[in-house]
Amino acid sequence: MAAEKGAERAPHAPVTYGLLGRTLKQSWSPQIHEGLGTTPYELIELEPDELAAFVREGSWKGLNCTIPYKRDLIPLVDELRPTAARIGAVNTLLHDERGRIIGDNTDMFGFAWTLKRFCERHLGGLGAIQGAKALVLGSGGASRAIVCALEDVGAVPVVISRHGDETYEGVATRHADAALIVNTTPVGMYPNCPASPLDDDTLAHITGLRGVIDVVYNPEHTGIMLAAERMGVPSESGLVMLVGQAWLSSSMWQGRELDEGLIGSINERLMRSSRNVALIGMPGSGKTSAGRNLAELCGRTFVDMDVNFSERFGRTPAEVIETDGEQAFRAMETQALSEVARGSGLVISCGGGVVTRPENRDLLRQNSTVVMVDRKLDQLSSKGRPISKSRGIEALAAERMPLYRAWADEVVACTGSARGDAQEIMRRLSL
Incomplete structure (x- = not known):
């Protein structure tokens, strides 16, 4: 794919700032440099045989470099600064006032x-x-x-x-x-x-x-x-390290020391925007309605795990439970969650029994703030919920409520409306 992209773009097209690498689809560097003022900032995917020409003949102002080219840049620079020489790798390039290529390293x-x-x-x-x-x-x-x-x-x-x-x-x-x-x-x-x-x-x-x-x-x-x-x-x-090295690179390119407070503020902003919000709670607690409203208010993608499950496996959770049993459903639910929860910036409404498998906790915690939607038991309905019907709401609550509270970063009591619940979650999480 990178070779095709390199062939399609002019190999020495002028750029101002950018990141050199081979596979850069998941990079957050453009968002970071937008906050630092070094824009436009491009992701430049190059094959090894394209690197030297791009670096030596390009009209760029400043470049970062990542895997696998940090060592390959050393023979391409006119001056290697002491930090880069000590480390034996270059992750930052700049053109000085004479047009010479300076190699440095801001990872340290x-x-x-x-x-x-x-x-x-x-x-x-x-x-x-x-x-x-x-x-x-x-x-x-x-x-x-x-x-x-x-x-x-x-x-x-x-x-x-x-x-x-x-x-x-x-x-x-x-x-x-x-x-x-x-x-x-x-x-x-x-x-x-x-x-x-x-x-x-x-x-x-x-x-x-x-x-x-x-x-x-x-x-x-x-x-x-x-x-x-x-x-x-x-x-x-490693996010704060990424922001920190970008801060120093940007300072070099702009020829001035930026406010160091930007490192912490950009780091926090990126973490807040990239974290999922995962809603847990008893069946019928209103997770889906609150989640849909929250996603709308925040401009995020909403994932209802029950809907995702049905689309993924071609059967509803209720159908799997009734034909194959609860344990078969739980294993399939974990498989679906492992795919969804690794995403970023989502609102995820989890099934009520997600807390019954300990491995699901790590799947959620890797990239989510976990919020328990807490509705009074006498307000819960078992309609269309086979496990609630077969075992009873009180029995489920005795088993699951301690787990919900242990897993949750925030516990939000239902406000009386899905919109109100969503707004309260936004307030708690500063979304």
């Missing part, structure tokens, strides 16, 4: 900014990791920048990779004292989520662990972050 700044904020929020400051072991998972382009940033604050980074001196086999035995884990691999990145480079058992045996940072930013909570959450260990996604 982006991670250093993330690390400082993370330590101040969760560990009492950067002093908490001075002299402490930090496991850096992966040895790609981002890994070296992160190793340098960790060294600069006095941490002791250890790179774990599939083929290096330190491999994943027995990592918990060798490094049970590690205080920090930083994932620089793409494991767990959309759409292959929520996968994790380390399983729960391995993490549990790293008894010194105090924090996890993942450079992946989509989904917001990756598999390794969710595992850390289950252990009560704080974690951070």
Whole structure:
């Protein structure tokens, strides 16, 4: 696909700012640079044999670069700045006033900014990791920048990779004292989520662990972050690192230092807009009506999981339950949810029994704010709901209400109208 796109566009068409890479469909960089003032900002997908001509002969002003070209840019620049030379990779290019191509790297700044904020929020400051072991998972382009940033604050980074001196086999035995884990691999990145480079058992045996940072930013909570959450260990996604490195790139291109507060504000805005809102609650609580109104008010796509299920499998949930049983339905429901919940910016109305399978919690939490729609039991109807009919609303409530409350980030009592419920959810979540 990238080759076809490269053939269709003029290979040296003038651009102002942009991102070079091979596959860029999921990049959030244009939204970030819009907030920084470096526009127009294009996504430029190139094949390896197109890279040199584009960089050397293009009339661009500033470019970012991502996988797989960060090292390939080094011989193409006229000047390699010290940070890029130290890291051995270039992620930022600019034309200086003489037209020379300058190669730099802003990933190190982006991670250093993330690390400082993370330590101040969760560990009492950067002093908490001075002299402490930090496991850096992966040895790609981002890994070296992160190793340098960790060294600069006095941490002791250890790179774990599939083929290096330190491999994943027995990592918990060798490094049970590690205080920090930083994932620089793409494991767990959309759409292959929520996968994790380390399983729960391995993490549990790293008894010194105090924090996890993942450079992946989509989904917001990756598999390794969710595992850390289950252990009560704080974690951070890579979105703020992405914004931080873009902030420094944009400052270079504009020739002035931008307001550093933009890093936090753009990060928060993107997280708020990309998070799904997942509605849970008892059957008949009004999730669907509230969700449809919420999606309309926020300009989001609405997904009713019962409708999605019927379209996906060609049978309604009620038909599957009546013919194949509840357990067969639950397995199919999880399959459908695993596809839907990895999306971004959706309003999702979940089935009432979604909380009966623990694995569904991670599927929702990876990219959603979970809201319980709380309606009084005497206002619920069992009409058209086979499980409510067969087991009774009171019995279902006894089983599920504690789970709804445990899973929910917010509990919203029904206001008396679907519109009112939607407006209250908007107010609570600042949508």
